[in-house]
Amino acid sequence: MKLAKFNALAGGAGQYNCAVITIHGLRTRGAWQKWVTLPFQDAGIRYSPIDYDHQLVLALLRPTWRADGFIESVVQAWQDHDEAGLAVTAAGHSFGTLVLGRALQRNPDLRLQRVILAGSILSPAFPWLELARLGQVGQVLNEVSRSDLAARFARFLPSRWTGSSGYAGFTDGSGTVTNRHYSWIGHSDAVVRLHVEKVWVPFLLHGALPS
Amino acid sequence: MARSPGTQGYTSQPTFQNSILHMSLAGFDTLRREHPDQDSAIQRLEQVMAEILIGDPAATLDERHLSSVTELSTELIEHWLVELMKAAALESRVAWICPVTHGTSTTERLLKDLPRRIECQKCGLHHDYDPAQIDVFFVATEPLLASLQYFRDQR
Numbered sequence: 271m272k273l274a275k276f277n278a279l280a281g282g283a284g285q286y287n288c289a290v291i292t293i294h295g296l297r298t299r300g301a302w303q304k305w306v307t308l309p310f311q312d313a314g315i316r317y318s319p320i321d322y323d324h325q326l327v328l329a330l331l332r333p334t335w336r337a338d339g340f341i342e343s344v345v346q347a348w349q350d351h352d353e354a355g356l357a358v359t360a361a362g363h364s365f366g367t368l369v370l371g372r373a374l375q376r377n378p379d380l381r382l383q384r385v386i387l388a389g390s391i392l393s394p395a396f397p398w399l400e401l402a403r404l405g406q407v408g409q410v411l412n413e414v415s416r417s418d419l420a421a422r423f424a425r426f427l428p429s430r431w432t433g434s435s436g437y438a439g440f441t442d443g444s445g446t447v448t449n450r451h452y453s454w455i456g457h458s459d460a461v462v463r464l465h466v467e468k469v470w471v472p473f474l475l476h477g478a479l480p481s
Numbered sequence: 482m483a484r485s486p487g488t489q490g491y492t493s494q495p496t497f498q499n500s501i502l503h504m505s506l507a508g509f510d511t512l513r514r515e516h517p518d519q520d521s522a523i524q525r526l527e528q529v530m531a532e533i534l535i536g537d538p539a540a541t542l543d544e545r546h547l548s549s550v551t552e553l554s555t556e557l558i559e560h561w562l563v564e565l566m567k568a569a570a571l572e573s574r575v576a577w578i579c580p581v582t583h584g585t586s587t588t589e590r591l592l593k594d595l596p597r598r599i600e601c602q603k604c605g606l607h608h609d610y611d612p613a614q615i616d617v618f619f620v621a622t623e624p625l626l627a628s629l630q631y632f633r634d635q636r
Binding site: 271272274275276279286287288312314355356357476 | 567
């Protein structure tokens with residue numbers, strides 16, 4: 271039986287290389303989190319989408335406080351994969367990147383082998399190096415675009431942990447973070463099927479990026 | 482309810498085939514409970530699996546072989562093998578299939594234990610991990626093998 275077919279039938283009891291948690295942004299329930307099931311499943315990646323429902327942009331008035339309210343669902347998903355003995359990875363989009371960053375900061379025992387950030391609204395000075403030193407994170411892929419206006423204006427948000435890292439990249443130079451620049455993609459354009467298959471999946475599986 | 486050797490109701494010495502008809506291998510009661518309208522097909526699969534495992538308790542079970550022997554559809558066998566795995570009667574294993582020879586390059590208990598790259602024992606080339614080249618097959622668990630004992634004794 272092909273691996274993808276087996277995992278489709280077996281669900282959580284299937285055979286997996288690793289696990290991934292995804293977190294969507296505001297003003298959406300993250301429709302992309304449904305279709306990424308297939309490429310993840312095909313690659314043998316156990317998958318947990320976090321759906322915190324449609325949130326209004328008003329959440330950005332107190333972004334960190336709002337993001338902290340969704341941490342528990344990330345922790346629960348992480349525990350489920352960790353108990354299955356799998357290395358856990360994560361991918362966040364927009365506000366989901368803040369939820370992810372805060373989940374790591376608030377849970378020193380949460381460990382993510384690899385992290386993908388798309389349209390990140392985390393501060394460019396987010397302490398990835400410190401998190402890496404603590405063993406909480408292995409590699410971070412930050413997908414950056416100068417066309418991402420939402421990420422650009424995130425620097426005006428009222429939180430020390432938010433900023434324009436999806437527009438300008440992270441300043442961390444330790445090698446933990448790879449800022450991968452794209453010229454024309456906007457705030458949500460990285461989350462498309464071909465990109466997930468060609469970039470996200472190899473990175474989550476092996477930390478490899480196409481040249 | 483699981484059927485046990487003591488409840489079979491035979492008055493004469495049962496043959497091997499008869500004993501299979503009146504016994505359940507581990508996991509098959511669950512299958513019957515979930516698919517009450519498929520009893521004869523389930524019985525056919527049970528009989529074939531018992532025969533295979535009595536011959537070789539370490540035999541690998543895959544849907545293509547079982548389908549050809551039972552004449553049940555591959556699709557149906559796939560579903561039932563996974564259900565038997567969930568009922569703790571089977572365990573899954575993974576095989577890295579050589580893209581050149583289509584033979585098995587290597588096998589592991591867990592997918593995550595497969596290397597990222599292998600030197601293929603079949604063709605001698607190096608292959609990078611490709612999920613499309615991974616096949617899953619099954620082996621019997623201890624409870625399933627233990628439930629074979631009765632059939633083995635009857636042979």
